[in-house]
Amino acid sequence: MISNKPSPSDRIFDLCIVGSGPAGMIVALEYCRNHPDSSVLLAEYGAENGTGKNELDDSINNRNPRNHHDPYECTNKGLGGTSLTWGGRCVMFDPVDFADRPVIHGECTWDLDLLDEVSSYTKKSAEYFECGTGPFNLNEMPGWKDRRIADGFVEGDVLDSRLERWSMPTRFAARYQEEIATAPNLTLWCGVEAREFSSPESDGTIRSLDFRTIDGGEMIRVKAKAFVLAAGAQESTRILLRNAQVFDGVGGTPSSLGKFYQGHVSGKIASIAFRGDPKQTDYHFHQDEEGNYFRRRFQFSEDVQRREGILNTAIWLDNPLYHDPSHRSGAMSMMYLAMITPFLGKRLAPPAIANSITKGKVNKLWHHIVNVIRGMPGSLISPATVFFRRYCIKRKLPGICLHSKSNRYALHFHAEQIPFSGNRITLADDGETLNIEYEYTDQDIASVIKAHELLDAWLKQCDCGKLEYWFPQEDLADEIRAMSRDGIHQSGTTRIGKSPEHSVLDRDLKVWGTNNLYVCSSSAFPTSGQANPTFLLGAFAARLAQHIHQRHA
Structure with missing residues (x-):
């Protein structure tokens, strides 16, 4: 009551x-x-x-707005x-997250026994989130064990069978x-x-x-x-x-x-170019027998993480940057234009998600309009189809990933941060104001770069494809630091x-x-x-x- x-x-x-x-x-x-x-x-x-506005969020002092979202963008008050x-997005932690590793300098204060105990409650969690009771590993799903992300890919140092599942009641109230x-x-x-x-x-x-x-x-x-x-x-x-x-x-x-x-280091610095048949590339969302959406991700084996000293990282196929019209996609330009339209954009996505698409940029509008005109009628049909599946049916499409005829996809990385004592929340002298000090360490950034290098090397070893970086090697660290922003996780x-x-x-x-x-x-x-x-x-x-x-x- x-x-x-x-x-x-x-x-x-x-x-x-x-x-x-x-x-x-x-x-x-x-x-x-x-x-x-x-x-x-x-x-x-x-x-x-x-x-809307509230005293708690107004009394938060975010000292690094470049890398940490402001409170109204990452939290909500209310039922x-x-x-x-x-x-x-529902994702399970990995055993390596509960294990002491040199890369996190002895700051892992939970253990594998706790993971085993809590794992017995993941079925109950899945019931509340209604994301399906199936596993978070494609190799454990009937009919998926031998299906790989692209022609020629082989699991080993790099895995392509780890899953994200998607909740239906994203609004618990x-x-x-x-x-x-x-x-x-x-x-x-x-x-x-x-x-x-x-x-x-x-x-x-x-x-x-x-x-x-x-x-x-x-x-x-x-x-x-x-x-x-x-x-x-x-x-x-x-x-x-x-x-x-x-x-x-x-x-x-x-x-x-x-x-x-802590949160995560996240963004895009490279594309993946697969060598095989574009029709065989598994780039999109799937639905299980219960209708629940899932999608595969690249991850790295625990042996590789320990051997190479990298932080736990997931990488998945994604669209190019929406705000850059060089992608020449009429559908993407149409979605970008809709997202930056003040009245419409706020209703299409929450602020943090909208920012991940637009990057807060109003960029080369005429070039986007040209893309839309050239791509007709697909420029309208594809966004309309996505809009219907995302907003007009009960089990909503979780996101958008468009097929690439050239078999090239942007790579979205989502990487662990080290537990760094300098990242902290403190009370100001008034006993009320909350100060947030948050930054990405050099180790956080270096691990992201190393993860991409390992993925590139594995793709070449499999003769499956390669990475194409968007920035010169010497600029990668600065670009990652500039694009990454959390405060949500x-x-x-x-x-x-x-x-x-x-x-x-x-x-x-x-x-x-x-x-x-x-x-x-x-x-x-x-x-x-x-x-x-x-x-x-x-x-x-x-x-x-x-x-x-x-x-x-």
Whole structure:
């Protein structure tokens, strides 16, 4: 049910969750479904239907806007959280992400045993995201084991069988709002900010959390047996930074809180030219038997990553840069022109995704118009078909990748960052403003270049194709640094570990020094891997719901 405030004031909830994004929703729904006699409060800062400007985002100081999106571009306040502008890509982390490697300098503070345990909840995560229950490896799918990405390709140092799957309910509010509203044991409370936890008792138990209403500034105390911060990496970290007393049991705030802030290095610096039959190249999205979309990606074997000292990297086939009319594609120019049209562009894609297409550039408009005219009628038919499949049917086409008759495709890289303590989130002297310090290290950039070199070498060894770089070798590092921008895949600032000396949370996502305070956010992930964090976070959320009941019921 939906409430203006939880009442009566002396009520004790079984569980209080701060934040109603996918993580908070999954914890709440999973707990309520499995334990119908429980009482759960889901508290959200934003309004039920989302918000525009807000004080939290306005009080974030982004010190590197070139490489980190501003808060309104990468987070959302309101029911459903950032799923309001999420693209829906579901990707699984790899075992190497949980293993200590020299390339990340001893900063891997989780382990393979945890991966094995959490993996048992990936089926439950897939159910919530509705991305299909199949594997994330084509070699495990019937009829796909011997099908390769292009003529002549052989798996070895480079793999072409790793998958991304795509969620159908990319907007969690629309998908689960009715269930939340009708659940008798779940209370949704919107328009409130989590402010102050009570100090832990001698056994680490926190009894209450004070909320402030956004409209009137009224302070309301909520009591619960357990609390979960699921407000996203930035806001969950801000709440902990503002509540140092919760760490009294371990002698003070862990040194890693707010540090090791990570995302991904992402962009395009090269094209791939395949040698074989263009009709045999697997460039596009497929649907499984349940209708769920998936697409293959290039990745590198764990042996190669360790031997060559590269960070985990995924690379997939993509279109050339939309804003550069030299691609001579009428359909791409038409899509670019639509995306830069102020009224239309904002409705076609969220800001971060739109920026990845337009790069914020209004470039050579006449050349794009010429492309459109030359490409008629395909310049209109192809975008219209894509528009219908992306916006007018229930199971939407996840993205756009156009067939290349020349068998050349742009390569989009998506690479891990090292856990660097200089990338961090801190509170300003006023105790409210959140400062974000975020940059790409030389090692991050060098690993991307090395990954492309390894892919090029493997393609040539297979006699399958080669890479064609868009920039001179000496300019690659500067170009990668200039084009890469994250802040969407926020990880690392409340990381999991084995002790408060090196982490903020234990393996069960419990805050060190407390008995009943948890963080369910990708901020708990010590490494970012090649994967978007949302799908794995869903598995952690389902696991946490079960753990809390077993521990605190």
